[in-house]
Structure formats: structure tokens, C-alpha cells
Amino acid sequence: MNSAAQFRDDAKRLTHDLRHRELIQSALKKYEVARDAKKARYQDWESARVEASDIKWDAVNHLDAHLAEFARNAEAHGTKVHWASTGGQAREIILGIVREKNARSIIKSKVMTGEEIHLNEALEKADMSVVESDLGEYIVQLRHEAPYHFVFPAMHLTRGEISDLFERELGSAPTNDAGELTMIARRALRKKYITADIGISGANFAIAETGMVSITENEGNARLTCALPKVHIALMGIEKLLPKLEDLALFLPMLATAGAGQVLTGYNTMYGGPRQPGEADGPEEFHVVLLDNHRTRLLADAEQRDALQCIRCGACLNVCPIYKNVGGHTYGTTYQGPIGAVITPHLRGLQDWKHLSFASSLCGACTSACPVKIDLHHHLLQSRRNARGQKPLWWEKIAFKLFAVLANSPALWALAKPMARFGQIFHPLVKATRLDPAYVWTQSRELPKVAPQTFKEYWKGRNP
């Protein structure tokens, strides 16, 4: 099944699933309340957005300079920097490190670029034991499932389902208590940090002037992943750059507030190299893998380039009426929601993923939620235009040509109005059936009534 058909079928099924809808909407309601409360504490959230957008604009539009500076500074502190044009190259680089170290077990903190390049599959194929340590990621890994949301991976599951899963996979006693479930995972993962040969993490930001990567998390699992194993590998997209260390003073709280309704996320940690002389612990080696994987294709589209400013907070998913109804898995992408709909066509091909641009009400809630002011809903429109420009639909072209003739001729238009009113009387006979010319619309929606009087008619007939 192609990605568009899969999207259509899953969306249809899930929009009718009331249990799913209630679970997602109650979770996102909690988020919304917390986010609004924290946003209200800012002296000026809107000015903060403008400044954040400006900083990221500069970072993305001078990416070559910032990346080179980052690599130079990272290497100066003993970090090994690797460059990967494709997912395959990134996998090979990581497998190469794993083989060189004779590693058997790997602990991972959350890394979405890893999902993007199917890193776990590659490592498991090479006979590695790979364990996700973020609680949500651990749960979806046990279910052999992709993350449902790139910030809240297991948002679609109830306590009961997670308890059943743990009972089946870990042999734990059933419980309905979220705290108890978390402790089951804590106990299961505790030893893994200590015995793992390699820790793999992502990065939320990379700082050009210091050569550091910054990792944001709540659980402490990334802190442990980057502290105990002998080797730490951070995999990140090339767009994660920020010019200055102090830029984090703005981005860390904005990421927390927009992404999860927090003042600041539990742990915000910057790593600038392997263990230094005089330090008590830390890995002997620190590798950073910089991944392109078609990000430069998005960079080349000046109109949509600002999508590379994304800090993956997930705010646009959380407010999106489409996401709330069709759910995260329906997208079939690593990055779901509005930002996923904008960047996936660039990362994986416009014709295969254009349907995501059409699955939008264009309400603009995503654009107003975005902390770095990405013009998300206009990009969806541009993608529609680009997709049709590349590959026009014959019937759409004919329909628009006919409409142009009609709309350009006052005589035809005057004739069409009463005809439409007359025709609509008979519409209920075929409404929402295959005979209905407006079937695609009317199968789940009402067609608006043609007004009994046009504005022109009203204006002529009004009492002066």
C-alpha cells in the first residue's frame, strides 16, 4: 500500500475511534493548560519568539560557517566529528565505531534522527542488544512500534495497555498506577546503563562557538547514557546549530514551555568532549555524527528554508486539529503533525508525501504556536502548489478552466446562479452517494446552501 492510501485508511479508522480521541485530547488538554500558565510568566513571549526566530534564521542562513566552526571547536576538545550525507553513511559510521570497540550492548536515549535512519534495525542486524532508555521510547520499543509523537512517544497508550505489555515482556505484576509502572521500567533499565558498552544520544542544539551539543530531557536517562558507557555517540541533523552558548538562555526555556508546558525541562545538559583530565568520570571517546539526509534539499528551497529552524518542540502537533483526530502513527513519518507534513516531502519525496499537505484545514494554529515562527501553514499551501505544478491532475485542470470561463463571463454567471439554486433542491436525492458530484465533500460534511439572494441583488433592491 502506498503512503497516501495508508494515510487515508488509518485516518478514516482513527477519526471514528472515540476512545483514541478521548485519550489524545485529554492528554493534550493537560498540556495546553500547563503551557498557557508558563507562557503567562514570560515578560514578553512574542518578543522572545521574534528573537528566537532571528537567531535561528541567522544559524540556518549561514549554516556552512556555523557547522565548520562547530566541528573545529569540537575537535579541539577531543570530540570526533563525522559527516554523513545519507542515512546509510550515518549507520555505517556508527556500526564502524561499534565494531571497533567490540561492543555488544548499547543504551540509547531519545534520538529522532535514529528513527529517521532506522538505526535500531541496523544495530540489531549486527547482533547488538539495543535498549531505549526514555520511558516512552522504551514502551514503544517493547511494542515494536514507532513513536506516536516525537516528544511524547507513548501518548496513545493507557496505563492498562502498558501494564499488560510489561506483564508480557518483563513478567511484572499488573498495576494501574503510573508511578509503579515507571518504577518497573526504572528497575529494568538500571543495570543496562552500567553494563552498556556504548551510549547513543541525539542532540537538541549544537553550539558553534564552543563545539558542544546540548541535550534536553526530563528523566535523567540521557544524563546516565552520556555518563557511564565508555563511548558516547551523538547523532544529529546538521540544522541543529546555534551560534553562541548564551543563545541557550532563550532556547532552553522556550523549548520547555512550547514543548511540554514547563518553565525548564528537568535536565538541560551540554557535552563538550570526552572525559577531561582531572574529571571523575565520563566516556573515553565522544563522537558526533552530523547527518544531512536531504536537509540540504530543504535548505535549497528558499521559500520553505525556515522549516530548518525547527527545534522539534512538538507545539505544532499539540495544537493541530488534524493531528488530534488522525493520531501520530497515521502520518507514517518520523516527524508527525504540521512540521512533519512540511519537511517530509523534502526528506523523502514530494509526490509520495504530498497528501500530508492536503490533510490540513489551513487554520494556522501551528504557525501561531511555533516558537521560532516557521510559516507552517503557508508552506503546506506551497507544497500543494509545487506538487500539482510537477504533476497536474487532468480533471482539476479542466474543472478550473471551466470555472474560469464561467467566472469571467457576467452573462454565464448570471445564468449559473438561479441554476445552482434550482439544482440544489434535488441534491438531497443523491447527497453523499457516489452519484453526488460533491461526494468527496458530502460523505462527511454539509455542502453550504447557495444564498437565496446575492449581494448584488440585495444592493439593487435595498431602500435608498
Add this chain to the structure above:
Amino acid sequence: MTERENILGRIREALRVPAERHGHGVVQNSPSAPHESHASDWLPVVGESFEQRVELFRANAAELKADFHLVDSREAAAAHLRELATAKGWKKVATHTGELTRSICADLGVDILITDDGYDVNEMETCDAGITECDALVAQTGSVLVTSRSAGGRALSVLPPHHIVLARRDQLIADLPAAFALLKQTYGAGMPSMISFITGPSRTGDIERILVLGAHGPKHLAVLIVG
């Protein structure tokens, strides 16, 4: 050609077409401009006096479910820790050598693991608490700023189930911009390999967005300002 050159080449090629900037129109070939930050003007407001900052830190800590105490002497801090050790039944704690930790942990009455010159991680795993110093406390966010150099390495502040932070009065700073300025001033070009803002005990909301403390890191965080 190396992949580095390939990627940088593709980036330069892509950037030949200038992009629009919000509110500025299309910006042609501008050099990367050092940017003047106004973050302190947009972020949550922080009072000027020590008392105001203590109150803000206290309110943030309460919201984060962290313990916060302002004690007036090292003896009082040591007494507080002895009480905690007895109440929680601690058998062993891990710490590092620092001016505050040395005097306050000297007479705790439990076994002590010092991380300074390396340690056995299995031994640290059995410790009931980690006691560290810090670089700063951030009033604006209720955060503790630690580094691999100031707080006994990377694991000490996150592996044991209880983390105790000892800070001096003058370490309470206003906001995040001040924290980054302090880091640059303290370490310059020789930054520690790990810098971490710890904001509350370890937490997760991954199960039905229900808040649970102690996901992987410490379930309890206590901050003591020793005045």
C-alpha cells in the same frame, strides 16, 4: 572529496538563493551578525534583592517538588544532613572533595564514597545519596547548575536516588543569561566536558501525561543554601 566537503558544498550551493527573513524581506548575502541578546527582557521576571531571589527559587522548587532550605551555618547544614541520613536510613553516600562538602560531610556517620579520582560505578549504584556542590542556583527557573568539574563528575548528581546540593549564598543568581555569562567568566576556553542545569528531581509524564518522580535519576532533590 570527503563527506565534509560534500555537505558544506551542498550547503553553500543551496544558500546562493537568499531567503526571506520575518519582518525584514529578502536579505541578500548579509554576513552572520553577532546578535545582541535581550533574553532577560522577555524571560520570566526576577527581583533584584537576595531575598526576592530566594523567594522565587523557593516557589520554583516547591512547584518542582524539590526541597529547599536556607541554613545559616555549615554546622546547621551538617545537622540537617545527619537528620536526613537517620530519617531515610542511609548507609552510604557518595560525594566529592570541595570546600563545602568537606566540612559538611565530615561527620555524617555513614560510609562515604569519594568520586574525585574515579570510582567503581557498581559501588556508586549502592549509594543512598549523592552530595555535591554546584556552580550556581538559578532563581528564575529553580535550577541547579552543575558541571563535571564542580559536582564530582557526570554521574554523582544523577545516579544515586537522592541528590543533595550545597550552595553558598552568593551562588544564587538571577536568570539563565546570567548563568551562561558566569560559565564563560569562570571557565573561558577551558569548559568542563559536561554542564548541566538540573531543574527538579527526575520526572516523566510519558504514561498518560501523569507526573511521576524518579524516572531514572534521583527521586528526591534537596538544595541547601549555606549562609
